[in-house]
Amino acid sequence: MTRTLHLNAFLMGVGHHEAAWRHPRTDPRRVTDVRHFQDLARIAERGTLDSLFLADGLSVGPNPRHNIQAVFEPLTLLASLAAVTEHIGLIATVSTTYNEPFHTARKFASLDHLSGGRVGWNIVTSAQEREAVNFNRDSHPAHADRYRRAAEFVDVAIKLWDSWEDDALVFDTTAGVFANTDRVHEVAHRGPEFQVRGPLNIPRGPQGRPLLVQAGSSPDGIAFAARYAEAVFTAQQTLADGQGFYAELRRQVTAAGRDPDLVKVLPGIAPVIGGTEAEAQALAAELEELIVPDYALAQLSGILGVDLTGLPLDGPLPELPDSGTVQAHQSRYQLVTELARRERLTIRQLIGRLGGGRGHRVVAGTPEQIADQIELWFTQGAADGFNIMPPHLPGGLADFVDHVVPVLRARGLFRSDYTGRTLREHYGLPRPVSAYAASTLVSA
Amino acid sequence: MTRTLHLNAFLMGVGHHEAAWRHPRTDPRRVTDVRHFQDLARIAERGTLDSLFLADGLSVGPNPRHNIQAVFEPLTLLASLAAVTEHIGLIATVSTTYNEPFHTARKFASLDHLSGGRVGWNIVTSAQEREAVNFNRDSHPAHADRYRRAAEFVDVAIKLWDSWEDDALVFDTTAGVFANTDRVHEVAHRGPEFQVRGPLNIPRGPQGRPLLVQAGSSPDGIAFAARYAEAVFTAQQTLADGQGFYAELRRQVTAAGRDPDLVKVLPGIAPVIGGTEAEAQALAAELEELIVPDYALAQLSGILGVDLTGLPLDGPLPELPDSGTVQAHQSRYQLVTELARRERLTIRQLIGRLGGGRGHRVVAGTPEQIADQIELWFTQGAADGFNIMPPHLPGGLADFVDHVVPVLRARGLFRSDYTGRTLREHYGLPRPVSAYAASTLVSA
Structure with missing residues (x-):
């Protein structure tokens, strides 16, 4: 099978460029308007993109006087977007540092049912002191401690998703048996961070488990991704750095006993699109001027x-x-x-x-030039796809979908229609079997 | 102004009767199908009901082998229903015992924006040991301790909702001022249970604060309701008990310095509807037989x-x-x-x-007989409206909307069209002003 691109639309207020809200191409009032995000989801789906994605933080930004890029809580917003879309995957960021695995596993399972199997979890450990102080803490836990907690958190979540085997619901009205409780399992987790008995209070979702996404590229982050992630968002400025990260991640995935082809690497790219290169450069300059x-x-x-x-x-x-x-x-x-x-x-x-992408790579050019960059990284061992970060929204996403995606399709690099229904199917990843399947564990 | 009824549709799987899933009028496979709940929301909205409501628990039920009434997580499900409805209020249960006020306040504010001001929070303290063991605890905290935590939890949530004044967002593109941070406040809460600096990371919602709902009728529960609740769900079996509860709650609301007309009391009622009384009784008997x-x-x-x-x-x-x-x-x-x-x-x-309503009042009869009971309690000082708990779904809700609601309308007891847009407007309740408005506090 030909290897093809995976494209994710990273949604962020009225644009990833921090000054987008001041530019005449946007209406900043739409940051609190769900219809704006519904429009974005429909545009991304029109482009047969694999998924859309929401970042998250647990405090106001460092300087709300001059911008607030993200406003909605991701899980509630994605649940709303699930109702107005049919195919596109929906990836929400949730922190393992300031949540509980039972709530988190449950909400993702709920979203997976609500969306017909289209949900993914971008696992983050939070990074800011200003988040800690909203959750009964005076200081933020250290980097390594956060990753230790994250690993146990995900272990518990996986047990909870698996706690209902796929055939647990039987609906035998005659016998009065709703669920075969031999297929429903206590998880009985007792670890250093968490004690969770389970089972989860929602049956297994269409995908079994949500797609697991990870976005930190520190040594701890790469080690975590190697163990758990199925898709990795990363920020790389140069092709050489991209290739280095790609190779190192695959090496560590292999060392962790997993198939590196089942971990998709998606560097961020902020495409500043113009009909000519000069138009694109002018737009980039306008935005920079407004910082x-x-x-x-x-x-x-x-x-x-x-x-x-x-x-x-x-x-x-x-x-x-x-x-x-x-x-x-x-x-x-x-x-x-x-x-x-x-x-x-x-x-x-x-x-x-x-300003254009908080460290992610900004590429200004014509649709063909942007497609060239995407193709280059994709074919030269630096990416399996891209995390698309339009500088202004909705226009920047519409430009990408209407002008760059057709070029990628014409080159045979990207789908023209959805062939699957679930997010895992879009990414070409298998549906996990419950760890409890065919087990002899005592039922809950 | 004429006093009119408030009606809430309490949604529960394929019906409130615990054996509904075995009855030929339901399809139990729909418990995990979002389209089922979208159908229910549209039916309730067709009936111009004030709101719909989801209960919640944080563990599987005591005996999942024979039934699982609720499957979806309420906030994600309501976010999805918000996208397919326009008017009806959306009330979610969230426990104060196993959550954090920052997350909870934020999610409700997000839902309030997503729904255009239609969200309510049913505040519960959880009740089961089997919930505690999913959240790092060996045992469930005592009743009074849970209510103490609940009060501080809601205090913090209110501060967080108020932390953005209504006029905080200014979107001054020329000056580069997105938000007037003189109108954004740290809440700096330091109490026995919670330390939360704030402000919230989402601006104030259309309703200012979600509608606050409470459902426990113990002495602690009534005291809590008197202080915080704007709508109260309660279970009363007899008119005399209903009148007693209604009078006592209003007395305590008054004693707490609040206007009792601004606290709506809604007893539960499970209407078993038939074209004749005999048909209704037969349906009730069929359901009981299936327990x-x-x-x-x-x-x-x-x-x-x-x-x-x-x-x-x-x-x-x-x-x-x-x-x-x-x-x-x-x-x-x-x-x-x-x-x-x-x-x-x-x-x-x-x-x-x-079996029909877990302690709530079951009334079997014709649409007129059910309307009579509703009118009796409403006019005799036992209720401001009702929490409608259809025994089977969707049919039982459709029967109520299509046969009982028209009788109530004909009697002048219930609206024929929505006159407001927000849940607070449906319930005739004011929009709260931010506690920080016109304050001289230092900005965040």
Whole structure:
């Protein structure tokens, strides 16, 4: 079978560019309007994209005065979008640091039923002190501790999804037997972080388990992905970095005893699309012009975990510690500091480079040029697909779907119609069997 | 203004009668089918009902072999129903014992935006040991402790909803000011149960705060309702009990310094509807005949907190302790034990009486007879409306909407069209002002 691209629409307010809301192509009032997101979902589905995706954080951003990119809670928004779409996958971010596995497993199972098997979970560990203080804590747990908790959290969630075998519901009205409880299992988990008896209070969803997605590219993050992830969102600025990450992830997946072809790697790309290259460059320049430096500095300070307020914009970044000591966005920290060093950027230049995608790769050009970049990374061992981050919404997504997707289809790189119904089918991934299937465990 | 009824559709799988799934009028396979619930929502909206409501528990029921009445997680299901309805209110149950106020406040605010101001929160404290063991606990906290936590939980949630004043979003593209942060407030809550800095990460919803609903009728529950609730679901078997509860609740609401006309009391009613009284009685008998005693005993044991397994069905209930010592469903315990004593019921008779509504009042009759009962309680100081619990679904709800609602309309007791857009407007309740409005607090 020919290998084909997987494309995910990363939805973010009225655009990924931090100044998109100020640009005449957007209406910032739509950030709280569900119809905006329904429009986006329909556009993405019109493009036969694999999935759409919502990031998440558990606090207001560092500087809400100048922008609030995400407003809706992902699971409720995706449930609403499930009702107005038929095929597209729906990936929600949920933190393992400030949630409980029973609630999380249950909500994803509920969404999987609601959507007919289209849900995925982007597993994150949260990164900000300002999130911790909303959840009874004075400080944010350390990076390694968060990943330890995340692993146990996902272990429990998998047990809970599996706790109802696929054939548990029998509906025997004559005998009065609704469920075969020999196929429903207590999970009886007792670990350092969690004690959960189970079973889950919702039967197994159409996909068995949601698609598991992961997005951190630190050493802890890659190790976690190697063990659990079926799709990986990553930020890579250069083809060489993309190839390096791709190879390293596959190496670790193989070492973890899994088939690397069953883990899809999707770097982020923010396509700034114009009818000509000059038009695309002009749009990029317009957006950069609208950046509010105070906001951009607050964002950058958040990524680096260092307060940059008051530093001269036309000077360099200050000396910063090694990434291994960073407790927040460890891989993003490394990417940003390397970018600044490699290209000898001033702070002003750096925030201009980051405004379009918070460290993700920005490509401005014609539809053909953008398709060229996608094809290059896809064929040169740097990507199985892309996480599409339109700078402005809905227009930037519509441009991608209406002008870039047809080029990719014409090149035989992307589907013209959905052939599957579930998110796993779109990504070409198998439906997991319950770990309890054919077991001899005592029923719940 | 004429006082009119408020009617809520309490949705529960394929029916409130515990044996509904065995009856030919239902298809039990629809319990995991979102289209079933979308159909129910559309039927309720066709009947211009105020709202629909989902109960919740955080474990599988006591005996899933013979029935699982609720499957979907309420917030995700309601988000999906919001997308296919326009007017009807959407009330979700969420426990304060096993959740965090930041998550809960946020999800309800998200749903309020998603639904255009149609969301309500049924605040519960959970009641079962089998829920505790799914959340890192060996035992369930005591009744009074749960209510103490619930009060602080709601206090925090209200602060979070209020943390964005209504005029906080300004979208000044020229100046680059997205939000007026003088109108966004840290809540800085530090209490015995919760430390939450805030502000919430979603602006204030169309209703300001969701409608607050409460459903426990124990002394702790009534005191809680008097302080917080805007609508109260209750189970009362006789007109006298209904009048007593109604008067007592209003007395306590007044004592708490609130206007009792702004707290709507809705007793549950399970209407078994027939073209003639005999047809209705026959349907009730058919349903009772299908009860699985093992399941009913497990349910009753759960309500009473006493294991009744193995007791002779044709004997009486055993001696039971006073309700004040009960740690689970305190008011329901009292109702059930009084019912059994008053009518000298055997266990078999008692489970037959409870099968239709778990302690709620079952009324079998013609549409006119059911309307008569509704009118009687409404005009005689026992109810502001009703929580409608159809024995089988969707048919029982369609019968109510198509046959009982027209009678209530003809009598001038119920609306013929929606006149408002939000749930608060349907219930005739004001939109709360943010506690921070016009305050001089320092911005976040």
